[in-house]
Amino acid sequence: MILFKKSTYTVFTYVLLVFLFQSCGSGEKKQEKQFSISIDGGSTRLSSGSILQLNVSATSEKQIDSVVAFIAGSRLTTDISSASQISIQLPNSLLGRHTISTSLFSGETSEHTSFQITIVSDIIPKQTQARVISMFNHDPEAYTQGLEYKNGYFYESTGLYGKSTIRKVEAKTGNVVLSKHIPETMFGEGLTIVGDSIFQLTWREQIGYIYTKKTLEKIGEFSYNTEGWGLCFDGEHLIMTDGSEYLYFHTLPPEFRRVKQIPVYDNNGPVRKLNELEYINGYVYANIYTTDYIVKIDPTTGKIHQRIDLSNILPVHFKHDAIDVLNGIAYDRKNNRIFVTGKNWPKLFEVEF
Numbered sequence: 001m002i003l004f005k006k007s008t009y010t011v012f013t014y015v016l017l018v019f020l021f022q023s024c025g026s027g028e029k030k031q032e033k034q035f036s037i038s039i040d041g042g043s044t045r046l047s048s049g050s051i052l053q054l055n056v057s058a059t060s061e062k063q064i065d066s067v068v069a070f071i072a073g074s075r076l077t078t079d080i081s082s083a084s085q086i087s088i089q090l091p092n093s094l095l096g097r098h099t100i101s102t103s104l105f106s107g108e109t110s111e112h113t114s115f116q117i118t119i120v121s122d123i124i125p126k127q128t129q130a131r132v133i134s135m136f137n138h139d140p141e142a143y144t145q146g147l148e149y150k151n152g153y154f155y156e157s158t159g160l161y162g163k164s165t166i167r168k169v170e171a172k173t174g175n176v177v178l179s180k181h182i183p184e185t186m187f188g189e190g191l192t193i194v195g196d197s198i199f200q201l202t203w204r205e206q207i208g209y210i211y212t213k214k215t216l217e218k219i220g221e222f223s224y225n226t227e228g229w230g231l232c233f234d235g236e237h238l239i240m241t242d243g244s245e246y247l248y249f250h251t252l253p254p255e256f257r258r259v260k261q262i263p264v265y266d267n268n269g270p271v272r273k274l275n276e277l278e279y280i281n282g283y284v285y286a287n288i289y290t291t292d293y294i295v296k297i298d299p300t301t302g303k304i305h306q307r308i309d310l311s312n313i314l315p316v317h318f319k320h321d322a323i324d325v326l327n328g329i330a331y332d333r334k335n336n337r338i339f340v341t342g343k344n345w346p347k348l349f350e351v352e353f
Contacts (some may be wrong), residue, residue, distance in 0.1 A: 002319050016113065021266060034062050035104055035303075037113055040085070044115070047122040047267070052100070056084050062106045069102045076100070094261040095119050095302050095320040096270070101341065102147025102317075119266045121303040130310045130340075130353045131350035138341050138348040140320065142167075146191035146200065146231060146276060147328035149339060151309070153177070154348070155213070157191040164188030166200055166209075166216055174348070176340050180216045190276055192238065199226030199253055210253055222253035227352035230277035230313070232284060234299060235269075239277060239284060245270035247284065271295060271304060278329035280338065294329065298316060308353045310340060318346050 011224075026288040040053035056064065068077040068089050072317060076220040077089040079304070086138040088100070111225055138144075146157035153322040154169040167179040181332040182188055189201035197219075204227055210220035233239070237249040246266050251257045251341055264271050264286075273289040294305035324343030331338055 008016075012269045029347065033111060034058060034060050034106060035064070035111055036336045037086075037102070037104075038175055039115070039117075039347065044270075045118045046090060047134060048095060048119050048301075049088060049122050052079075052088040052089050052090055052117070052163055054086040054088065054102075056086055056104075058083075062109075064104050064106055066105045067102060068105075068142050069100055071098050071100050072126060079081065090168055092122070093301050095121060095265040098274075112205050118269070119265075120269055121267050121301075123303050123305060125304045125307040128306055128353045130294075130308050130351045132313050133337075133350040133352055135352070136171060136339075136348040136350070137173065138345055139169070139176060139320070143301070143343045144162070144276075144328040144341055144345070145189045147278075147330040147339070147341065148191060148193045148198075149330040149332045149337075150193060150213070154339070155191065155193060155198060156328070157188045158187045159343075161187050164202075166191065166198065166211060168216060171280040178216055180211075180218070189228045192231045194232045194233050194238075194252065199231060201231050202239070203228055208253060220254050222256040224250075224256060224258075229289075230275050230286060232277035232279040234284075239279070239299065241274040241277060241286065243273055243275070243289065245272045245274065247274070248296070262299070264297055264302045264304065266295075266304040266307075276329055276340075278331050280331045285329050285338075287329065289327070292326050293320075293328075306353075310351070313340070313349050313351065314345060314347065316344065320344075320346070 036057045038055050040055050064080055067078045067086050069078050079087040081087050090131050093252045097118050099114050099116050104111045143159045145159040148155040152171050154171055156167050158165045162184040164182045165179050167176050169176050186205050190199040191202040196213050200209045208223055209218055211218050215269045229243050230241040236284040241246045243333050246261045248261045249259045275289040284299045286295050286320045290312035294308045297304055322344045326342045328341040337350050339350055
């Protein structure tokens with residue numbers, strides 16, 4: 001009778017189990033890939049609505065019978081151009097980074113693969129220089145964050161901690177006829193008007209305020225989970241920016257529920273730092289923070305159609321030490337007029353572009 005110590009018995013059991021596992025697995029063969037797929041040209045950046053070409057090489061004599069491809073949950077149109085190439089039609093209304101999942105079928109077998117691409121806009125934005133029509137006085141101490149026009153008055157949100165306000169300004173004179181400070185711990189941001197209510201964002205505090213348009217009396221609050229930058233109303237949703245390349249669509253406060261978000265792209269890639277907004281004739285116009293540009297965005301696709309240069313609208317002799325960047329877009333719907341200004345600018349301008 002052979003006696004084993006406990007440690008010897010444990011080692012023996014482990015070796016036996018490994019041997020049995022390897023013996024059982026030795027009869028299984030790892031299925032080898034029948035096809036190798038790569039993007040033609042190697043570039044993963046493509047224009048919306050374009051054709052994605054995939055190169056296919058077979059490791060056996062098998063041929064592809066059919067291909068199925070999906071992006072963002074939608075099936076794409078595919079075509080087997082030849083034994084070595086597959087064509088995939090990209091959607092015209094989808095932008096940004098996405099994963100394409102493909103399934104190749106050959107006889108009774110199928111192979112699945114996926115890869116990431118970036119879809120940019122197929123539109124080259126029209127380059128436009130703004131032209132000044134008329135000039136108005138503007139409070140040079142107003143750090144403009146949001147701007148609206150209604151019936152001869154500008155409604156303005158100003159920023160900076162301890163100095164943020166919401167105000168009503170007579171357009172003809174630039175006189176502030178009504179102004180309310182928000183708490184010193186809040187940094188005022190974009191605003192928009194819906195009916196008799198005004199909605200104002202704050203920057204990092206994730207709190208928005210609701211006011212009556214007539215008296216600027218605060219009547220409510222709402223919340224959100226991003227930074228607050230720009231705000232406008234498209235007739236159904238409040239559209240908001242947070243400094244990224246996204247437009248966020250929300251239901252009206254106090255619910256302020258996010259319905260969807262879309263990325264904003266031109267033909268080169270994402271356009272970030274979207275700031276103050278205005279909705280004009282079906283398009284969203286956005287200041288690009290720290291620049292002298294406004295972009296015209298199709299809110300259904302996120303594609304930029306126009307880039308407007310406003311670098312020359314403020315005459316040199318009006319500039320002072322506290323002058324900051326272009327910011328603030330307002331629209332007079334009755335008379336089809338567009339107004340712009342900037343942070344601490346002494347003037348506000350009616351422009352065309």
